[in-house]
Amino acid sequence: MSNDIIRIPPYYYIHVQDRNANITRLVQGPLNFSKLDHEIIVTGKSPVPYIFLKPYHYCQINDPVVRDGDKKLVLEKHGQVKVKIGESEYRIHQDYPEPFPLFPGESLVKTDSIxxxxxxxxxxxxxxxxxxxxxxxxxxxxxxxxxxxxxxxxxxxxxxxxxxxxPYVIGANQAIKVKAKRQTKDYKNRAREAGEEWLIRERGPYVCGIDEEYCHFVHGQIIDQKSAILLKANQPFEDVYGKLRKAGEQWLVTNQDASVHIVDIHETFVETRYRIILRDDEFCYILNPVDDKGQNQLGKKILKTGPQSFFVQPGEEIAGGIQNVYILGEDEALLVRAEETHTEAEGKVRNAVDRWMIYGPCRYIPPVEVYIIEKRKSIPLDTNEGIYVRDNRNGSIRSVCGRTYMLQEHEELWPMPLDTTVEELLGFTGKKRDKTRLITYKCPFNSAVQVYDYKRKKSRVILGPDLVKLEPDEQFTVNYLSGGKPKKPGVIKTLHIGLGPDFFSDIFQVESSDHAILSLQLSYNWQFQFNREDMDSLVKIFNVKDFVGDACSAIASKVRGEVAGTNFEQFHKLSTRKIRQAIFGLDKEGKIQDKFEFLNNNLLITNVDIQKVEPVDAKTKQSLQKLVTLAIEITTKMQEAEAKKLADQNEQEAKARLQKRKIEDEALAEKERRELYNLQAECESIRTTGQAKAEAKALSLQLEIEGKAQVQIAELKAKARRILEHAKLRYEKEVALLDLDRTTRLKQLEIRKAETLGEIDSNKFKQYVECLGRDTLVELAKAGPELQAEILNSLGLKGYMIMDANNPINLFQSANGIMNTLPVNLPK
Structure with missing residues (x-):
């Protein structure tokens, strides 16, 4: 037998296995268990506590024991408790309010609340x-x-x-989408097929059925007076408003139908449409309008005018958006075209493609049969302004200027084409030109401009100063003139030609009979001969395109021919005559003529200026320069001698005038100096006298001021001393009064304190007496003597008195002394 003793407390247990019989039994506390040698503790060294189930809790037991109908344990033939292998059992607090152990074979899986x-x-x-x-x-x-x-x-x-x-709480303007997982019936007992979806719209909590699957919340869309929602049917169904919808059908839900709409399962939200509001000055066209049956009238177009508001129905379109009513002023008009044949309100029939004008002032809303081509405005034109107008009926083009003009229905502005060179000469380089505006050009004074009419094949010339107005069939004649020295063709581009008199210069070379090459620089005075009344003579001016180059070439040719028959020395001496003779020629009397005329363009050379004649050959040029230099030196020396003589004469005359002027200035200076000295002496006298007077007066004032100041100081000191003495007296008086008042108040406070304390003591004693009562005080007075008498009686003493010579007879005190000497535990 083993000496191992296991102490099992209450509500604890162990499982003990008999290894001889291989049977495990339950041992419950409280007890001291002694284990035999053939026994072992299965549950471990320490006891196992019972299972405590709290209220509304349960536990799961695997492999529970078997019980009969009376809930008694069922044992095997060997005495082992039977268990349900592989089974589980739930035990709840209602069935097991008391703690319980686990039998051998049972195991606790979990404990949890119900x-x-x-x-x-x-x-x-x-x-x-x-x-x-x-x-x-x-x-x-x-x-x-x-x-x-x-x-x-x-x-x-x-x-x-x-x-x-x-539960899913469905609030206001909400619904939940539910899907059937299998064939079932919903909470309204409606049959639902597997995969079918529907909405739960009733407000409050909703719990999905076993065959229902929650999809998501669907929020309603708020519909106000200004908006509507466009929906589309996915399949044929009846909506919440009781209307049958076909697959693909679209419709609007407005505020008249509902203030909030939740999109149904078979509906698709397309967009939010807002109410179209037309003001009094607005209108629009509706394409494919909806009739009373709700069908779109394809291809039809209607007009809606303000003031009104409406929603664009499904299938309808607003063509061109919302447009403003055309308000035409007196200078405005509309060009319109009939899109189809119709009759106007006035009864006039308009055929398709007819065009007409609507003139202001008026307020115009175009019907659906009318198309607005453009809005036109009267074009105000000054006297020198104009436009090009084209007639669409016959294609003719004309210019209108000098008045305010409104284009007719069969007219349009025509852009005038111009050559690039002409645009540059007119000053349109770098800026945009309005091609429909009349082209004008200011012809300068004493100039001429040629304009060619391609339609009539005729030219006209305008003389300046004048304003050239270019007609539609006309173009400017651009003049390309030679320029530079020597002349080069095409250097100058211009629209006008000067009529002269003017001049131009040229440089060219000639060769003498002795082969000396000379460079000539000549300047020619020229002008045109014309008759202002004769257009043919004016047009003749422009017969030669480059009259400058042509004239210079012709004159240079004549001069070369003349110089070729003359040697250098003779030409050098008579260069001016030879050149003028070559250019102007000789008359019948052998005199040089005074003009040279070009008959093809009436150009007249009136004079020639020989600006420079110099040899081209360097040696010839050097020799000529020496001769010229020598002649210049001789002339210069003669001029210098004459100038020197004239300068000496002028110098002597200037010296004499200077000496005379000097003497006069010295005399005048002496006179002015004498007057200065007199003025200085007079000023010094005045200054000395004034200073002495001022010093004396200032000293007198100083003494007077000092005396007055001493008197005032003495008075102020006396006054201050008097004020100080009065202040001291008032201070001492106030101090004495304050001390007296303070002492008086302190005495009064002490008297009041004594009176108050006396009243408090008397009230306190009076309250003590009232609280204790009269009878109580009497009893307290009797208590002492009576107690002493009882103590003496308890000691058996009668007529006993203790006294000495120093103490008087005092029975109360004697009794107290005796009482203090007695032991603690006295017999009662």
């Missing part, structure tokens, strides 16, 4: 094996069902808890 399903929630269950529930309903393995709160669910071994679901 699931509570509140109101509005649900618990989803699934059968893991076939069984029959408390209501007698048979459940097959795999069946699922839902139980709704409020309930306290007691777990079962045959049932598995899948989830506890909270």
């Amino acid at each position: 699931p509570v399903v509140p109101r509005g929630q649900s618990i989803k269950l699934e059968a893991v094996r076939d069984f029959t529930d408390e209501d007698g309903k048979k459940r097959m393995s795999g069946d699922q069902w839902i139980m709704y709160g409020p309930i306290l669910y007691i777990p079962r071994v045959e049932v598995q808890v899948l989830q506890i679901s909270s």
